[in-house]
Amino acid sequence: MSAEILKVSGLATSYGKIEALKGVDLRVESGKVTCLLGPNGAGKTTLMMTIAGILQARRGSILLEGKQLVGLSPANIVTQGVALVPENRLVFPQMSVRENLLAGAYQRNDKVGIAGDIERMYTRFPRLRERSEQLAGTLSGGEQQMLAVARALMSRPRLLLMDEPSLGLAPMVVADIFRIISELNRDGTSIFLVEQNAHMALQVAHHFYLMEQGKVTFDGTPGELAEDEVIQRAYLGTSRRSDP
Amino acid sequence: MDDHVVSVLSNIGVISFVALSAYLLLLTGEISFGQQAFFGIGAYAAAIATAMWGWPLAAGLMLGALAGASSALLVGLPTLRLHGLYFAVATLAFAEMIRILLELFHYQVAVDGELVGPNGTDGFGGIRYVFQNKIGAFEYMLLIYTLLATALAGLWLLERSRLGVAFRMIGGDETLAKTSGIAITRHRMIAAALAGALAGIGGGLYAHLTTYIEPRIFDIMLGVHALAYGLIGGLGTALGPLLGVLIDIGLLGSTRLFSGYRMIVFGGLVAVLLIFRPRGLLNEEMVHRIGSFWRRVWPTDPSQKSHGKT
Amino acid sequence: MIDFVQTTVDGVMVGCSYGLLAIGFTLIFGVIRRLNLSYGPSIMVGAYLGTFLYVQFGAGPLLVAVAVVAGAAIAGIYVERLCFAPMKGGAGVASMVSSFAIWMQLEQAMILLLPRHTYAFPALATGAPWEFGPFTLRPDQLLMLILAIATGIIVNTIIYRTRFGTGLRLVTSNQIAAHLVGVNVRNVMLGAFALASAVGGFAGFLVLAIDQQVTPMFGMWATIKGLIAMMIGGLGSVPGAIAGGLVLGVIEAHAQGLVGPQARDLTAYLLLFLCLVLRPGGLFGKAPEADGAFSSRST
Numbered sequence: 001m002s003a004e005i006l007k008v009s010g011l012a013t014s015y016g017k018i019e020a021l022k023g024v025d026l027r028v029e030s031g032k033v034t035c036l037l038g039p040n041g042a043g044k045t046t047l048m049m050t051i052a053g054i055l056q057a058r059r060g061s062i063l064l065e066g067k068q069l070v071g072l073s074p075a076n077i078v079t080q081g082v083a084l085v086p087e088n089r090l091v092f093p094q095m096s097v098r099e100n101l102l103a104g105a106y107q108r109n110d111k112v113g114i115a116g117d118i119e120r121m122y123t124r125f126p127r128l129r130e131r132s133e134q135l136a137g138t139l140s141g142g143e144q145q146m147l148a149v150a151r152a153l154m155s156r157p158r159l160l161l162m163d164e165p166s167l168g169l170a171p172m173v174v175a176d177i178f179r180i181i182s183e184l185n186r187d188g189t190s191i192f193l194v195e196q197n198a199h200m201a202l203q204v205a206h207h208f209y210l211m212e213q214g215k216v217t218f219d220g221t222p223g224e225l226a227e228d229e230v231i232q233r234a235y236l237g238t239s240r241r242s243d244p
Numbered sequence: 245m246d247d248h249v250v251s252v253l254s255n256i257g258v259i260s261f262v263a264l265s266a267y268l269l270l271l272t273g274e275i276s277f278g279q280q281a282f283f284g285i286g287a288y289a290a291a292i293a294t295a296m297w298g299w300p301l302a303a304g305l306m307l308g309a310l311a312g313a314s315s316a317l318l319v320g321l322p323t324l325r326l327h328g329l330y331f332a333v334a335t336l337a338f339a340e341m342i343r344i345l346l347e348l349f350h351y352q353v354a355v356d357g358e359l360v361g362p363n364g365t366d367g368f369g370g371i372r373y374v375f376q377n378k379i380g381a382f383e384y385m386l387l388i389y390t391l392l393a394t395a396l397a398g399l400w401l402l403e404r405s406r407l408g409v410a411f412r413m414i415g416g417d418e419t420l421a422k423t424s425g426i427a428i429t430r431h432r433m434i435a436a437a438l439a440g441a442l443a444g445i446g447g448g449l450y451a452h453l454t455t456y457i458e459p460r461i462f463d464i465m466l467g468v469h470a471l472a473y474g475l476i477g478g479l480g481t482a483l484g485p486l487l488g489v490l491i492d493i494g495l496l497g498s499t500r501l502f503s504g505y506r507m508i509v510f511g512g513l514v515a516v517l518l519i520f521r522p523r524g525l526l527n528e529e530m531v532h533r534i535g536s537f538w539r540r541v542w543p544t545d546p547s548q549k550s551h552g553k554t
Numbered sequence: 555m556i557d558f559v560q561t562t563v564d565g566v567m568v569g570c571s572y573g574l575l576a577i578g579f580t581l582i583f584g585v586i587r588r589l590n591l592s593y594g595p596s597i598m599v600g601a602y603l604g605t606f607l608y609v610q611f612g613a614g615p616l617l618v619a620v621a622v623v624a625g626a627a628i629a630g631i632y633v634e635r636l637c638f639a640p641m642k643g644g645a646g647v648a649s650m651v652s653s654f655a656i657w658m659q660l661e662q663a664m665i666l667l668l669p670r671h672t673y674a675f676p677a678l679a680t681g682a683p684w685e686f687g688p689f690t691l692r693p694d695q696l697l698m699l700i701l702a703i704a705t706g707i708i709v710n711t712i713i714y715r716t717r718f719g720t721g722l723r724l725v726t727s728n729q730i731a732a733h734l735v736g737v738n739v740r741n742v743m744l745g746a747f748a749l750a751s752a753v754g755g756f757a758g759f760l761v762l763a764i765d766q767q768v769t770p771m772f773g774m775w776a777t778i779k780g781l782i783a784m785m786i787g788g789l790g791s792v793p794g795a796i797a798g799g800l801v802l803g804v805i806e807a808h809a810q811g812l813v814g815p816q817a818r819d820l821t822a823y824l825l826l827f828l829c830l831v832l833r834p835g836g837l838f839g840k841a842p843e844a845d846g847a848f849s850s851r852s853t
């Protein structure tokens with residue numbers, strides 16, 4: 001078993017009186033892609049927002065290589081090396097693509113390094129170079145997703161959290177996104193991915209969790225996932241003919 | 245009853261109308277900084293009717309309500325499609341325009357050899373219907389509270405009617421209300437008109453209580469106070485705004501508590517209160533708790549009652 | 555024609571201070587998406603502090619200016635801590651009413667400090683008006699114009715050239731995304747209140763130095779004028795705030811010149827009302843998007 005970069009245990013988060021996370025335990029292995037599946041409203045986004053510090057945990061712990069993240073401010077968590085690509089992108093709409101990338105490096109001071117990283121992002125995402133001076137709000141959905149990923153990478157995270165990066169995107173663009181996920185992973189970034197598109201996730205992820213109603217209900221390898229009949233039916237859409 | 249007490253209670257009753265008016269709009273999710281305009285319009289209309297045209301008080305008050313409601317509808321036409329801050333500031337601009345127009349409003353007639361009527365910034369005195377008809381201060385207070393109780397009963401029924409449910413739905417989530425088939429604009433117009441009428445009656449009562457009105461009474465301070473009363477007292481029930489008025493005018497304004505430091509203490513308390521209770525003292529949760537407590541003490545369900553005895 | 559030009563120039567002078575007031579207002583609105591009714595009263599705290607130093611110790615204009623700016627900034631921080639920082643997301647109306655309660659509190663505290671209705675305020679510059687042919691120009695007004703422009707340049711530099719300014723722009727643009735790139739949002743909000751109130755304080759100083767007197771109505775005056783100029787120019791936009799202030803100043807000057815002081819205020823409110831109804835994004839702004847955070851829906 002390889003080292004874990006993130007370990008979540010007994011995590012509970014509430015919105016007012018509604019408990020959205022009811023004691024979540026999971027781990028993300030270093031250098032791997034871990035994927036969290038689950039229906040809408042299961043608490044996946046809540047989990048991501050809690051790890052990023054936007055939402056406050058009520059109980060439990062989040063350890064990043066042994067360091068407690070619960071109680072830290074979102075800014076502090078970025079300093080620790082965690083970056084979240086949020087659901088629905090959330091770019092800075094009235095700013096140019098380039099300014100958005102610079103915003104991603106808000107906590108860094110190395111001007112040369114930042115310029116180099118922007119160049120690297122432009123190489124990885126050529127569309128962003130073409131759109132460099134365009135306002136982010138005017139980009140297409142796929143371009144905004146690329147920008148959100150690139151912006152997150154600008155902080156040089158050790159752990160990249162991605163919340164449904166394929167949501168609302170055309171199949172071609174989704175394929176692009178997943179190609180980039182596996183490239184990033186090959187370059188050594190640990191990735192924790194929330195997805196509903198299990199087919200695509202099976203191509204990149206090394207480990208799967210399933211979350212339902214605020215709890216983890218499945219924990220296994222891609223092989224085990226493909227064997228699980230319930231998940232088969234719900235997420236892979238191929239109902240194997242079994243006994244009635 | 246002590247004259248001072250009667251006068252304070254009358255004042256509380258009258259101001260409650262404009263607080264209720266702001267509260268009604270808050271139910272539909274809108275913040276108005278301008279309900280004082282309809283209070284002022286109602287005051288001028290009712291006073292003109294009784295003091296200058298010789299109408300009876302009831303007719304004057306009705307005219308005040310009508311003037312409040314119709315001017316609310318009129319200003320609602322262009323503003324009700326605005327939301328949030330835009331609506332709030334538009335109502336403020338309207339109310340200030342009304343106040344300035346009242347400052348420019350000169351319309352006087354001779355009554356018993358004396359000029360009576362609105363006289364610009366010098367105001368409008370001699371609204372003596374109550375005095376001339378030998379209605380005592382105590383009786384007038386009873387009139388105010390009878391009308392206030394009627395208004396509260398009306399609001400109580402309204403909140404339990406389809407219309408009231410629609411108001412709260414629009415206030416909760418307009419998109420959701422729209423997809424549930426609620427005609428948003430029409431409902432907001434109805435709420436605006438009702439709120440205008442409430443403020444108008446309150447204004448009419450105010451004019452006859454003080455016998456003298458002037459435009460600067462109806463300035464933005466009154467409007468923001470009206471809004472604040474609901475937030476302090478609570479948005480869970482129509483009694484909330486009344487509680488807010490009672491605390492401000494009754495407890496602090498009339499008892500000379502902390503005189504000179506009153507707003508320093510009170511302002512700070514309100515700010516701290518709102519940190520812990522952003523929807524006021526009588527918020528929805530509190531109203532629910534009081535309700536269930538009340539039902540336990542006073543069960544109305546017969547089966548429950550017999551159960552309690554055995 | 556000569557009158558028209560003279561009135562316009564006078565309007566521009568006043569409009570500059572309106573513009574500065576609106577910049578402060580709009581900076582605060584941009585980061586918190588809520589209305590801070592205590593904006594004007596915070597400025598009043600500074601103004602009264604400056605007046606107190608002037609009346610009691612005969613402080614000169616420079617010291618008074620420093621006191622006004624510092625007092626306003628401290629009051630702004632106080633308002634942020636009490637009315638905005640502790641509120642959970644969504645309690646927009648509660649924050650606004652809370653800022654109104656603090657308005658009442660600050661106003662009474664200042665009246666206790668200086669109880670008379672009117673106090674003298676030091677002049678910015680003295681000297682006879684200059685005559686250029688048919689036109690006249692007051693030296694203090696010209697100085698005010700220069701100082702207002704300089705303040706605008708300084709604010710612009712802070713917003714576009716400093717790290718705090720970047721954080722402020724990111725929070726204004728999208729608060730959650732700002733959190734995610736590592737901006738310390740709470741510090742930015744506090745800083746925005748301090749900066750905005752300081753800018754407002756300086757605008758207040760300029761206005762009072764031209765009038766050479768201060769009354770307890772000043773807090774309300776500053777909130778209302780700042781609010782009108784901000785809404786005319788478009789919410790959350792700094793160039794819009796300046797333009798809104800100039801438009802308001804010029805139109806007020808002409809209305810006053812043509813009809814009188816009541817017409818001046820009436821025209822200002824009519825302009826505001828028409829702007830909101832016909833162009834809610836402001837004369838120079840884009841479509842509004844500030845709604846959700848402010849509406850009472852989200853309390």
